[in-house]
Amino acid sequence: MNLKYLFKYYKLGLFASVLVVIYIFIALFAPYIAPYDPLEMHFIDNLKKPNSSYWFGTDRYGRDVLSRIIYGSRLSLEVSGIAVFVSMFIGTIFAICAGYFRGRTEIIIMRVIDVLMSFPGIFLALMLVGILGPSKWTVTIALTLVYIPRNARVVHSKVIEEREKLYIRAAESMGAGFFRIAWRHLLPNVLPVMLIQSTFIFATIILAETSLSFLGAGAPPPEPSWGNVMSEASHFMNQAPWLLIFPGLTIFGFVMCLNIVGDFLREVLDPKTNR
């Protein structure tokens, strides 16, 4: 499958991938891109409509909304990115152990996952933040814990499919142990599924993270995040609706791109399960 072919059939997917990269780029280089300091208050210019010096307008303290969104993307992407990575890593370990050893190990691991999945994700995350107290790291930990079972379940279903295949039997008959089979045979074959699931779970975690910080269970203000920018703006909905529109569109755009990229990856990497 070459690039020309991809470009011909998956224009939208490639376009969305480029946008995701741009979002990440903006988050990484926020200090060089943002026109103002996100915490700097311009009191004479408070609640200004979008204009040439403040592209997205200003909030009630006269802080530039564009800069706050740009800096906010740092926090939101960092928290969600770490949560995606760690939850996928730990989830895969559980999935491979359960799928490889079968029997009692599998029953115990999968039952624990069932129990943890008996709660809606956001509910569990909010509860964990309630225990640990709201801060950037507690949100990261809470989201990681919530999505470990969800990732493990998806990867596990692929692992048990691969486990029964002949090449695993062949490797076993040659005397390969657990680590060799897991590392050399199972992992490369579940990698596409992990990649697809990571993209979708990234979208879900962004939604959960922004919701938590909207509810005030994220990193405390004044440090901007996509969610707390929205929650401050919601008090001025009537006088200054633009305060809501721009951060809302930013979150929507990023999550939409991730979902499109996920569909694109699934079509390219895992054509069998795709419909």
Place this chain on the structure above:
Amino acid sequence: MLSYITRRIIIQIGLICLIAGISFLFMHIIPGNPVTIMLGESATPESIEEVIHELKFDLPIHVQFVLWVKDILHGNFGKSYFMREDVNKILAQRFPRTFWLAIWALLITVSIGIPMGILAAINHNTILDKVIIIICTSFLSIPIFVLALSLMFIFAVRLGWFPVAGGYVSPFKDLIGNIKGLFLPALSISSMSLAYLARITRSAMLEIMNKDFITTARAKGLKEKIVILKHMLKPASITIISSLGITFGGLLGGTIISETIFVVPGIGRLMYEAVLARDYPVIQSLILFVGIIYSLVNLVTDILYAVVDPRISYI
């Protein structure tokens, strides 16, 4: 089938016991002393002593567990420290609001999501199909709070069609008032679920569309309507029903946000308030309560699944 259902119920009882265990352990995994966190810095040693005694923290852990289980079985969920009321009284007062919110949201989800999925499947690879897919992807990408705030701004603040803060009226007293107060919150939480359901319906229908028995049905000269409703939708409904549990979980999670924004004092808002106030007894009971409700819904969908698909009984 009966043996399947009994087995399923036994597993469910085990799951509920585990959920109860988590709910009990909750108080004991809080770092630091939950009582001092709850009462704040200014608490006197005497009042801390009193609360510790009231929560039975001075007893050994297995005795605490037995007493706690006894209390739960008697319907006694403990006492909220901020509302100065029994938790089961608060739950009884707040649950109907969330219940009706979830009912309306489920109605919106099912009545829009399934037809949308069918429409996309029977017009596979046409413009209509693509438009529906794009609508679904965008619905899956709007955070609930963004949608809730937009709906509130347009329909409640600017147009004034609905109350800004969802006033709750019992549907048995005033059905129209109940719908009016809960329509926007229900719509905002159902967007994501309906997009999910539409995608599931579409792919389930597409899988069946190419089967031989559909060709046979058409060849028999059956009307297209009957082919779609009877021969395609019926087998597809197995997949649809099995996804309803996840759909409901999404709705339940969404109530935390939409009830907070629209000021509907239900279970979701209670969770939010309890977390902000660090009202641990309330959080503890909510873990048990939501866990049980969610797993009961999953039990019902699993049983429905067995009813619709008789092959399940042979497993």
